[in-house]
Amino acid sequence: MNHYDLTSDEAEVFFEEANELLESLDRDLVGLEKSGDDATLHRIFRAIHTLKGAAGSVGHDSMALLAHAAESLLEKVRNHESSVSTQMANVLFQVVENLRIFLDDVLADRPAQVDVAALIEDVSALMGMAQNVASDVASDSPPDQMLSHLPTVDDSGFVVIEDGLKSGLNLLVVYAEADMTGIAPLARLLQMYMHLEQVAQIIVSSPTGDALEQGQGAGNLAAVVMTDMVRSELEAELSNIFEIAAFQVADLSSAPQLLRPQEEKSGEVLPVAGETTETLLDDEQIVERPMEAAPQRETSPALRTVRTSVERLDNLMNLAGELVTNRNRLFNIYEELSHLLDEEQRTSLNDTITHMSSVTDQIHDEIFKARMQPIEFIFNKFPRFVRQICQEMGKDVALVVTGQETEVDRSVIEQIGDPILHLVRNGIDHGIETVAERLAAGKAAQGQLSLNARSEEGNIVVSIADDGRGVDAEKVKNKAVALGLITQEESMQLSYHEAIDLIFAPGLSTATEISGISGRGVGMDVVRNNVQRLSGSVVVHSVPGQGTSFELRLPLTLAIIPTLLVEVGSQVFALPLPNVTEIFKLDPATIQYVRGRETAYIRGGVLPLVRLAHLFEEDMAALDDFTERSKKGAEKGAGGDEAGAYVVSLSYRDVQMGVIVSRPLGKQDVVIKALGYPINKVQGLTGATLLGDGRIGLIIDISALISMATEANAIQSHRLAKA
Amino acid sequence: MMQQKILIVDDAKFMRVRCARILVERGYSVVEAENGIQAIEKYQNEAPDAVLMDISMPEMDGLNALRAIRELDPAARVAMLTAMGQQNVVIEAIKAGARDFIVKPFEPDRILKSLSKLLM
Numbered sequence: 001m002n003h004y005d006l007t008s009d010e011a012e013v014f015f016e017e018a019n020e021l022l023e024s025l026d027r028d029l030v031g032l033e034k035s036g037d038d039a040t041l042h043r044i045f046r047a048i049h050t051l052k053g054a055a056g057s058v059g060h061d062s063m064a065l066l067a068h069a070a071e072s073l074l075e076k077v078r079n080h081e082s083s084v085s086t087q088m089a090n091v092l093f094q095v096v097e098n099l100r101i102f103l104d105d106v107l108a109d110r111p112a113q114v115d116v117a118a119l120i121e122d123v124s125a126l127m128g129m130a131q132n133v134a135s136d137v138a139s140d141s142p143p144d145q146m147l148s149h150l151p152t153v154d155d156s157g158f159v160v161i162e163d164g165l166k167s168g169l170n171l172l173v174v175y176a177e178a179d180m181t182g183i184a185p186l187a188r189l190l191q192m193y194m195h196l197e198q199v200a201q202i203i204v205s206s207p208t209g210d211a212l213e214q215g216q217g218a219g220n221l222a223a224v225v226m227t228d229m230v231r232s233e234l235e236a237e238l239s240n241i242f243e244i245a246a247f248q249v250a251d252l253s254s255a256p257q258l259l260r261p262q263e264e265k266s267g268e269v270l271p272v273a274g275e276t277t278e279t280l281l282d283d284e285q286i287v288e289r290p291m292e293a294a295p296q297r298e299t300s301p302a303l304r305t306v307r308t309s310v311e312r313l314d315n316l317m318n319l320a321g322e323l324v325t326n327r328n329r330l331f332n333i334y335e336e337l338s339h340l341l342d343e344e345q346r347t348s349l350n351d352t353i354t355h356m357s358s359v360t361d362q363i364h365d366e367i368f369k370a371r372m373q374p375i376e377f378i379f380n381k382f383p384r385f386v387r388q389i390c391q392e393m394g395k396d397v398a399l400v401v402t403g404q405e406t407e408v409d410r411s412v413i414e415q416i417g418d419p420i421l422h423l424v425r426n427g428i429d430h431g432i433e434t435v436a437e438r439l440a441a442g443k444a445a446q447g448q449l450s451l452n453a454r455s456e457e458g459n460i461v462v463s464i465a466d467d468g469r470g471v472d473a474e475k476v477k478n479k480a481v482a483l484g485l486i487t488q489e490e491s492m493q494l495s496y497h498e499a500i501d502l503i504f505a506p507g508l509s510t511a512t513e514i515s516g517i518s519g520r521g522v523g524m525d526v527v528r529n530n531v532q533r534l535s536g537s538v539v540v541h542s543v544p545g546q547g548t549s550f551e552l553r554l555p556l557t558l559a560i561i562p563t564l565l566v567e568v569g570s571q572v573f574a575l576p577l578p579n580v581t582e583i584f585k586l587d588p589a590t591i592q593y594v595r596g597r598e599t600a601y602i603r604g605g606v607l608p609l610v611r612l613a614h615l616f617e618e619d620m621a622a623l624d625d626f627t628e629r630s631k632k633g634a635e636k637g638a639g640g641d642e643a644g645a646y647v648v649s650l651s652y653r654d655v656q657m658g659v660i661v662s663r664p665l666g667k668q669d670v671v672i673k674a675l676g677y678p679i680n681k682v683q684g685l686t687g688a689t690l691l692g693d694g695r696i697g698l699i700i701d702i703s704a705l706i707s708m709a710t711e712a713n714a715i716q717s718h719r720l721a722k723a
Numbered sequence: 724m725m726q727q728k729i730l731i732v733d734d735a736k737f738m739r740v741r742c743a744r745i746l747v748e749r750g751y752s753v754v755e756a757e758n759g760i761q762a763i764e765k766y767q768n769e770a771p772d773a774v775l776m777d778i779s780m781p782e783m784d785g786l787n788a789l790r791a792i793r794e795l796d797p798a799a800r801v802a803m804l805t806a807m808g809q810q811n812v813v814i815e816a817i818k819a820g821a822r823d824f825i826v827k828p829f830e831p832d833r834i835l836k837s838l839s840k841l842l843m
Contacts, residue, residue, distance in 0.1 A: 007744065009744075010740050010741060010744065013736050013737050014737050017735065017737050049806060050734075050735045053738055053806040053827040053828060054735065054737050056806070056827060057737070057738065057827065057828040184805075184810040184812075184813035184824065186810050186814065187810055187813035187814045187816070187817050187824065190817050191823075194817065215810050215811045215814055242833075242836075242837070
């Protein structure tokens with residue numbers, strides 16, 4: 001069922017345009033409140049205006065009405081009849097929010113989901129006038145009897161009338177009422193007046209033509225004209241004009257005396273004065289700004305770009321990934337075959353493979369770049385978000401955003417938003433003091449939160465810094481002790497930095513009162529966990545009394561990860577390279593059983609050991625099925641055969657552990673492919689990758705692996721084992 | 724019979740697409756422009772039978788474009804499209820020779836009726 005009038009061809013343009021407009025509104029509304037310059041105001045006005053037109057066209061009436069109300073309000077601001085207040089900005093933000101919901105209605109093809117009547121009233125209230133002037137005026141009362149609106153003609157007018165009648169012209173009276181629900185009713189009357197001028201001689205009219213040109217009038221027009229047309233002809237002539245609620249033409253050729261002034265009528269000379277005229281005058285004063293003042297719309301970049309679906313880019317990325325792995329395979333095959341080839345064949349094949357290889361790399365890079373998006377997509381949300389939190393918290397914070405042009409892969413864009421959001425929220429909630437506290441501390445009343453992004457060695461680094469009170473290390477330590485995370489003695493030995501790092505410990509940051517803002521009950525531990533899961537890190541710096549900053553570091557892409565490929569039996573696993581600390585040959589003699597589990601002594605420390613085949617024991621059959629390896633092979637790896645085995649030492653947060661593998665295969669950047677059912681149910685894997693030799697490598701999720709191993713074996717951290 | 728050619732001028736792409744659909748369905752041929760300057764160019768090069776033009780546009784607004792077009796061709800048949808509550812702008816348009824103005828949003832019929840009057 002189609003709720004909206006939108007063809008599939010139009011839909012794409014409609015949503016694209018509407019989304020762009022909503023995004024620009026988000027940005028500009030924040031700017032408007034801050035500086036309120038004309039260019040911003042103009043952009044906002046135009047965006048609302050365009051949305052209104054589009055909404056009306058597809059038939060989302062609520063959306064159109066809301067946009068119309070907002071537009072009227074903005075007119076007032078543009079016209080310097082109102083200035084931007086916080087209250088107004090709030091209302092406008094709500095308007096945008098609701099427009100977004102309405103847009104979703106259209107997208108989902110469902111009826112309007114929210115009732116905005118109250119919001120429209122708020123908007124109207126801000127205008128200090130009834131919102132819908134037009135509908136107030138447009139009572140459905142029938143047009144007044146023309147006779148009661150007859151204009152009066154003075155003596156000089158009567159001279160013209162008498163002359164005209166003598167020469168055979170008709171004396172006609174036209175009375176018209178504009179449709180006041182139309183957008184410019186007086187313009188319709190002017191249109192009628194100008195039309196009359198062309199076909200008749202106007203003796204008198206109320207309002208006068210000049211007044212109509214000035215936009216003055218009460219919505220009706222009464223005119224006395226002389227013309228050679230008969231009544232019906234003039235009627236037909238004028239019926240061409242739209243949005244005239246009612247009009248009559250009367251022939252007074254035989255009764256011109258009716259146009260003489262009468263005692264009773266003198267009191268109600270047209271135009272009808274009063275409220276209506278005033279409100280209309282308000283409208284008329286609204287002047288469209290000269291367009292030169294409008295910011296140039298950037299049409300050219302749009303013309304040079306093509307939009308493509310994310311799905312298509314993902315496919316391309318995977319295909320390019322396969323090209324890369326096949327290129328590697330080709331090299332292997334070449335190595336194996338080269339002794340069969342003569343010199344010329346070898347050179348020729350080598351050159352070809354080398355060239356193909358470089359093209360493959362370029363394709364890979366280009367697709368990678370195509371997936372990059374400025375982090376602006378995320379940052380854009382924040383001005384509005386910060387504003388909202390500040391209001392709820394009664395704080396005053398200026399958000400300074402820099403580096404929003406920094407580009408990251410869209411896989412990161414999808415993941416980075418929540419951690420940043422939480423850190424921003426945290427900064428305002430816990431970091432920045434109230435105005436009173438700030439003033440008491442000799443700080444500027446307004447707090448500052450800076451959000452910066454930069455790229456650094458294949459990573460994106462986002463810093464979220466506030467100039468608030470800093471982290472109270474004592475408070476953190478006390479709480480950590482209270483929660484049993486550390487002992488009293490340990491807490492004494494902690495440096496300030498170590499102490500504040502405890503905020504990332506489980507339970508520490510969530511226990512404070514859960515305000516509406518700190519929301520969701522997500523603690524810093526979850527933030528750090530999630531970031532680390534994405535091979536990233538988050539660190540905190542704080543100076544008491546001066547502020548706190550968080551630095552969030554994530555790889556530029558999450559679609560390709562550098563790994564160490566290892567073989568366990570005949571199964572290939574990919575271990576995320578950043579977590580690999582070292583690889584050494586396993587000396588079976590050094591294996592000790594500590595509390596019933598295998599550990600290796602290295603350099604005076606104890607390294608707990610795990611066997612992947614054991615961890616994945618229950619799922620091994622499925623994994624083997626998946627990778628088309630025999631169960632037998634895996635079992636072989638799972639068993640002993642210690643002699644040639646290696647240990648790959650992994651670190652994750654504070655935990656160190658060693659994975660026993662048959663042999664390391666080497667480093668390789670792999671493209672992560674999502675796992676399908678039932679493999680996606682296997683805990684400890686993030687995905688799979690296609691290897692150069694056609695085998696499938698299973699990518700290990702280190703954090704999950706560690707918790708699995710911990711559950712299974714109650715592994716202590718390396719740090720604690722040493723202690 | 725020759726197709727009648729209508730020039731649609733609007734900076735909002737959606738509105739152009741929408742108008743074009745309505746008109747093409749009824750057998751008109753359509754030329755588009757996205758601002759006043761383009762409109763004048765297209766008017767000269769394409770000699771449309773009628774023009775439907777938005778008032779508020781960047782580069783050159785509809786009013787100035789209307790004046791320029793009427794100067795080039797005093798018989799130009801132009802209807803203005805507007806979603807503005809700005810009466811004086813519409814009044815200016817009428818004074819500048821707009822034959823009609825159509826309020827956005829509009830029913831397809833409204834455009835077609837206006838055009839048929841424009842083209843009489």
